[in-house]
């Protein structure tokens with residue numbers, strides 16, 4: 001069993017990094033006009049702040065369907081459009097955003 005783990009783990013790492021890389025490309029193509037990752041600001045929050053304060057599954061859910069979640073996230077109105085991406089692209093961009101800040105506020109509480 002240990003032998004299989006040693007073989008599988010490097011593959012898993014390669015796959016996870018591929019998702020993050022692809023997620024970065026999804027961000028560049030679809031989110032960067034409103035969400036920065038270098039704190040320069042925009043219509044939406046910088047993704048470093050999002051990464052600190054939100055769980056990955058909530059980030060993905062928000063990206064998929066902002067209208068259904070804007071009140072829960074504390075906004076009084078929804079200005080973010082619903083984007084026509086595939087489930088895989090939403091998952092990957094979620095992986096990317098989640099990877100920006102490994103220490104989350106909700107974990108520190």
Ligand code: HEC
Nearest residue numbers: 030031034043044050059062063066070075077078079080
């Ligand atoms: C046209 C501008 C625009 C684009 C493009 C955009 N967003 Fe947003 N986003 C916003 C705005 C504005 C908000 C604030 C809430 C709202 O209006 O729904 C927001 C909120 C969010 C939130 C919640 C942030 C929080 O923690 O409160 C997430 C997550 C998010 N966006 C992800 C994405 C992802 C991922 C993409 C690209 C796939 C994207 N957004 C593209 C404008 C945009």
